[in-house]
Amino acid sequence: MVITKSRLVLGATAVTLSTIAVTSLGIHSRGQALFKESPKALVDDVWQIIYRNYVDGTFNQVDWQAVRKEYLGKSYSNQQEAYKSIREMLKKLEDPYTRFMDPQEFKNMQVDTSGELTGIGITISQDEKTKQLVVIAPIEDTPAFKAGILSKDVILSINGKSTKGMDTNQAVSLIRGEAGTQVSLMIQRNGQTRQFDIKRARIEIHPVRYSQKQTPAGNIGYIRLNQFSANAGKEMQDAIKDLEAKQVSAYILDLRGNPGGLLFSSVEIARMWLDKGTIVSTIDRQGEQEREEANGRALTNRPMVVLVDKGSASASEILSGALQDNKRATVVGTQTFGKGLVQSVRPLEDGSGLAVTIAKYHTPSGKDINKHGVDPDVKVDLTDAQRQDLWLNERDKIGTLADPQFAKAVEILRKKTAVRNTTTPVNN
Incomplete structure (x- = not known):
């Protein structure tokens, strides 16, 4: 098949x-x-x-x-x-x-038709070297996010049970539960341990949020993409069209903390920003490459900056890598997570399932980002304390000039739009 x-x-x-x-x-x-x-x-x-x-x-x-x-x-x-x-x-x-x-x-792994999720809202993986369970990223506005869980946190125990030797399926079974019940996670971060007691909930996720921002670079469209779900493309299209109608001068696409999702969604969204060029190459066991290309239907050609951090994984890395390699956008932030593998999920005849790694992917320039990630064009580091303050304690500062990575993006766009305005002919 x-x-x-x-x-x-x-x-x-x-x-x-x-x-x-x-x-x-x-x-x-x-x-x-x-x-x-x-x-x-x-x-x-x-x-x-x-x-x-x-x-x-x-x-x-x-x-x-x-x-x-x-x-x-x-x-x-x-x-x-x-x-x-x-x-x-x-x-x-x-x-x-x-x-x-x-x-x-x-x-437990399948999304129900309502688009609501049940759990605490983190995406986890097993470190290939240490075999420890690691948080890729908390999903924004979920119980885990509000409790202060961060990307790269190591889960040492779940409800007092050590995760040593535990695979992701076992961890999922322990962390999941009825909405309103509590799960305790022992987290290791920078050599220190801390317990998080988190109440499970029903979670409704809207992958795209956007707004206009009045900045020194002009009227900028700010789009935050939280997840590459099946409806992310439609919401992204609506956001771009609305912001274009409002005549924004440039865009900031925020992929920070986005753990990824569906491959087709990342390609679909890349085509909204790229008019031409390769988006991603997937390479199977025979070394055969299948390239996904832009289709000449970009919704905008305005200047843009993409924000990434170590919680930006998989599909986020495809999108940011495509925009970076095609010189469509400047990537700002920190090195991304480094997940360059594609899985197919197969149902088996008794109702069980199997996830199989069937391909790896490269960015348009041929970079294999697995275990490394996408390097930003402009590096802007935040300490864990800064990240926690920004994303938890002072969230109203996200996407403002008080957000250091956003501020750097505005600075870059100010220069880009100034150049664009001096080189674009004006018809009177």
């Missing part, structure tokens, strides 16, 4: 219901009844998906045929035994983004 672009995600685990799309298995036609008689079939299904689709044809130097022989040589009396073996099998790849989800875990 061909996996369409709309079914690809950029590999983070959200401790809400994650914005994710799925594709059908397309490998076996075995029915539900037969699976119940043979849990071993599920183990083989997972092995086959990895064998046919995993991004690294060497399976990260693992003898995948020997793995099949080992795990199909076992006897399985129930699904739980099969689940345990599948998790053991996948651990051999040492890829935290390729993971198995039992039916409840898989259900």
Whole structure:
């Protein structure tokens, strides 16, 4: 089965219901009844998906045929035994983004039709080197965000249970719960530990917020994008069209703390800003590249600055990298998170699911940002204390001249618009 672009995600685990799309298995036609008689079939299904689709044809130097022989040589009396073996099998790849989800875990990852999420509002990942659970970013205006959780925080324990050896699925199961109940996270930040007691909630997410800002650079359109969800493109289009009608002179696109989301959403939004050029290249196990290009339908060509930080991940890095490499925008802030892998999420016949790393992506200039991130054109660092004050204690300063990264963006745009005004002919 061909996996369409709309079914690809950029590999983070959200401790809400994650914005994710799925594709059908397309490998076996075995029915539900037969699976119940043979849990071993599920183990083989997972092995086959990895064998046919995993991004690294060497399976990260693992003898995948020997793995099949080992795990199909076992006897399985129930699904739980099969689940345990599948998790053991996948651990051999040492890829935290390729993971198995039992039916409840898989259900927890899917967005319901209302667009509301249940949880505390953080996106987490497992550090490939340390195996620790790390916060990619809190989602703005969620319980985790308001409690003070920051990007790169390490989760040491959940409700008193150590996360050592715990995968992201197990962590999600512990952190999730009924709205109104509480979860306790022990966080390590800069060598210090602190406990956060956070009340779970139902969360409605609108990915785009925008406004006009009167600045020394003129009337600027400020757009904050929190997440690359399925409706992000429509909301971004509406924002740009409204701000164009109000004749803003330039734009600041704020991707700080945006953990990513759907691949097609990042491409869709990039086309609103880029009239021509490559947006991203995805590279599969055969080394074949599939390029996404601008389509000549940009909504504006006005000067722009993109704001990023270490919480800007995956789809945020595709968008900022595309705008940077095509010299469409100046990128301001700090080095981004560094997640350059694409996952496909497959439902299995018993209601469980599998996320598989099927490709990596490069920016238009060919940069592989995995484990490194996008380097800003203009670096403006904030200390953790500054970030916490700005994003939690004095949030009314975000997107104002009291926000150091925004202020630098305005300074850059002031110069850009001055040059533009002197070189653009005026018709009287």
